[in-house]
Amino acid sequence: MLKVHRDICGYCGCCVSVCPEGSLELIDAYLCVEKSCTSCGICAKVCPLGALEVVHEKKV
Amino acid sequence: MKKRYDLLVIGGGPAGAIAARTAAKKGLSVCLVEKRPAIGAPVRCAEGIGQAVLAEFIEPDERWISAEMTGSVIIAPDGTTMRLESSLAGNKVGYILDRKVFDRELVWQAAEAGSDVSVKTRAAAPIMEDGVVKGARLEYCGKVSNVTADVVVAADGVESKFARWCGIDTTVPVSDIMSSVQYVLTGIDIDPHTTTFYLGNSVAPEGYLWVFPKGGRSANVGVGISGKKSGSGHRAKDYLDRFVHKTFPDGKQIEFIVGGVSVCQPLECTVADGLLIAGDAARVVDPLTGGGIYNAMFTGRLAANVAADCIADGNTGKNALMAYDTGWRTSKMGRSIERNYHIKEYLIKLPDEKLNAIIRSVSKLNLTEFSTITLIKELMKVNPKLVVELGMLVASLH
Numbered sequence: 001m002l003k004v005h006r007d008i009c010g011y012c013g014c015c016v017s018v019c020p021e022g023s024l025e026l027i028d029a030y031l032c033v034e035k036s037c038t039s040c041g042i043c044a045k046v047c048p049l050g051a052l053e054v055v056h057e058k059k060v
Numbered sequence: 061m062k063k064r065y066d067l068l069v070i071g072g073g074p075a076g077a078i079a080a081r082t083a084a085k086k087g088l089s090v091c092l093v094e095k096r097p098a099i100g101a102p103v104r105c106a107e108g109i110g111q112a113v114l115a116e117f118i119e120p121d122e123r124w125i126s127a128e129m130t131g132s133v134i135i136a137p138d139g140t141t142m143r144l145e146s147s148l149a150g151n152k153v154g155y156i157l158d159r160k161v162f163d164r165e166l167v168w169q170a171a172e173a174g175s176d177v178s179v180k181t182r183a184a185a186p187i188m189e190d191g192v193v194k195g196a197r198l199e200y201c202g203k204v205s206n207v208t209a210d211v212v213v214a215a216d217g218v219e220s221k222f223a224r225w226c227g228i229d230t231t232v233p234v235s236d237i238m239s240s241v242q243y244v245l246t247g248i249d250i251d252p253h254t255t256t257f258y259l260g261n262s263v264a265p266e267g268y269l270w271v272f273p274k275g276g277r278s279a280n281v282g283v284g285i286s287g288k289k290s291g292s293g294h295r296a297k298d299y300l301d302r303f304v305h306k307t308f309p310d311g312k313q314i315e316f317i318v319g320g321v322s323v324c325q326p327l328e329c330t331v332a333d334g335l336l337i338a339g340d341a342a343r344v345v346d347p348l349t350g351g352g353i354y355n356a357m358f359t360g361r362l363a364a365n366v367a368a369d370c371i372a373d374g375n376t377g378k379n380a381l382m383a384y385d386t387g388w389r390t391s392k393m394g395r396s397i398e399r400n401y402h403i404k405e406y407l408i409k410l411p412d413e414k415l416n417a418i419i420r421s422v423s424k425l426n427l428t429e430f431s432t433i434t435l436i437k438e439l440m441k442v443n444p445k446l447v448v449e450l451g452m453l454v455a456s457l458h
Contacts, residue, residue, distance in 0.1 A: 014218070016218075017320050022221070028180075045291055048319070050295050
């Protein structure tokens, strides 16, 4: 899943523009991640600050 | 706010504001909504614009001009410099704006012309009927309202969502997003009337680093790198911090600005039934310079003019609104986007050694017109190899 490090995020919307699924939305100063996110990691790559991280959930 | 307008504009940047101002002046009922609580903030821009193109839209005013520019310097990866000046002596070539004040002025002008304005108001979804855009669901401080309009202008910027909700793919390719960071630095030694561009793979891979004076000893100092080249440990912020530490170690950082700049080709189609897409949302930023203010205002104005004509004719379907898409694509602006995209694609592939050689070929240029195309043409005169390598582009350059 995609983790937003809100202490780092500059809420610029760079990630929103590259999301192939349209899963991100910037609502003023808050980045929303929708369920359609596939954890592809494109947003995490382009983030100018490194505020996004794909975290792999541990399998039980 | 009313329940129904002729034109609903989503986004209060230069594209939306000029669309609203133009339409209101033509007598249309207009509403402009901006999701942020203030117009103009936060800034997402290096704030540079050419003097001549700005004059098409607004009288220059010192209240929103931070500094006047008389020339540029390009610095090669090896430190070689090339100075660009206008051949018209003493002529200013451009401005560094204060976007917080500039954007507010444009929206005020829209409001004065008769447009309604609503801030902290988010377009949360389009209202669609049989595939036709009929308005938007708006959210304001927890209140939801449906506002209908004959035409909606989506001018919602790089993080645009509205057009996508209407079924248009607006995804920017990773290699065509400039991942960018900028600091406003003060207390630095710069030429207050010269913009400086640094090139090179170690400075800004597939992008550039800029120093744009903001008046006195202050400047916008920023970097944009290709999304393709960005990643952990080598992000735009890493490049900027390294440069600032080395070049302006005593500079005081008074503002922190982040952003994405699309340098792709524009959307395949910027029109749908009842919908026009303008500015960064349409991906009409100049792909070579990353400049978007003029293109936003240009498409915003054209969108309003076409919408007004179509509303008067009683037909706001895609076929009628296509005059907008065709209009900007065949304009000087549209043609220069197309050409500059290909020039950009060529230039980003050049190794540092070639950039060094090109910049070393001439130390000073007097340009008859202060534009990228004039610069490229001048460089081709002294670098015949470029003519060959730019191949197909040559035809469009002459």
